[in-house]
Amino acid sequence: MTDAALAKAIAQVDAVLAGQMRAPQVKGFFDEPTFTISYVVSDAATKKAAIIDSVWDFDQASGRTSFESADAIIDYVREQGLTVEWILETHAHADHLSAAPYLQEQLGGKMSIGREILTVQGVFGKIFNEGTEFARDGSQFDQLLEDGDELMIGEIPLTAMHVPGHTPADMAYVIGDALFTGDTMFMPDYGSARADFPGGDARMLYRSVRRLMKLPDETRVFLCHDYKAPNRDQYVWETTVLAERTSNVHLHDGVSEDEFVAMRTQRDATLAMPKLILPSLQVNIRGGRLPPPEDNGVRYLKLPLDVL
Numbered sequence: 001m002t003d004a005a006l007a008k009a010i011a012q013v014d015a016v017l018a019g020q021m022r023a024p025q026v027k028g029f030f031d032e033p034t035f036t037i038s039y040v041v042s043d044a045a046t047k048k049a050a051i052i053d054s055v056w057d058f059d060q061a062s063g064r065t066s067f068e069s070a071d072a073i074i075d076y077v078r079e080q081g082l083t084v085e086w087i088l089e090t091h092a093h094a095d096h097l098s099a100a101p102y103l104q105e106q107l108g109g110k111m112s113i114g115r116e117i118l119t120v121q122g123v124f125g126k127i128f129n130e131g132t133e134f135a136r137d138g139s140q141f142d143q144l145l146e147d148g149d150e151l152m153i154g155e156i157p158l159t160a161m162h163v164p165g166h167t168p169a170d171m172a173y174v175i176g177d178a179l180f181t182g183d184t185m186f187m188p189d190y191g192s193a194r195a196d197f198p199g200g201d202a203r204m205l206y207r208s209v210r211r212l213m214k215l216p217d218e219t220r221v222f223l224c225h226d227y228k229a230p231n232r233d234q235y236v237w238e239t240t241v242l243a244e245r246t247s248n249v250h251l252h253d254g255v256s257e258d259e260f261v262a263m264r265t266q267r268d269a270t271l272a273m274p275k276l277i278l279p280s281l282q283v284n285i286r287g288g289r290l291p292p293p294e295d296n297g298v299r300y301l302k303l304p305l306d307v308l
């Protein structure tokens, strides 16, 4: 079976390695409360940029939202004189709210996510008992991406890859020689994403990661999260395909699908739900927007009991 998206992504990385294409500039923004890394990826020659996986700060105890994290991105974009063309999500995150609509309002750009977000909207639309005002057709985004779709960041191509497993809708983005993995693999010493949320599937996650690991060894790999790891004191979010292939504790070359599924399933059974899963999904299935206000003008989030 030919894999057109993978072939396109490999050709792109090879072109950068051969000096035939510019590598993108990558700037990471780490949000320690949610261990998330947001990225601004830019083409130095054209000053065009994409933002990947932004964070909208949320204090659950008070129900207060704020924009420190997004404002740091906006400051950087303005300082560098960048034009934002794309505001991308790798998936509907369960651990933080997305600031995509705020960034779009301030900086422009088109909001995009994987087409399978429709599945996630269906599942969580039911869980939150959303009414008909909640469209489950992905219309909250400007463009829905499929495996193999190509976008341009200035003169540097982006190839979208559908990498389900953590959720049904996960996408990875290969921009020049840089892979943005979303929640598939993490740093080699930490391993892989969990696969036990509604719609998650450890077997699919294994296949998705093995596919990403077919990219050239020198591919730069940028992670969506880092939690440190035993014997490591610093947060780190960049590695290479070679390092992942040879030393990822869950997914190095030689780990079989069944071994991975057994390990992942056992480990997931011990994990608590992420602190912000209920607020995050209610907002992120709307593309990072709150539910409509009630008749007193206040917006509310729901806490479904005994459902997750």
Ligand SMILES: [Fe+2]
Residues within 6 Å of the ligand: 091, 092, 093, 094, 095, 166, 183
């Ligand atoms: Fe996630």
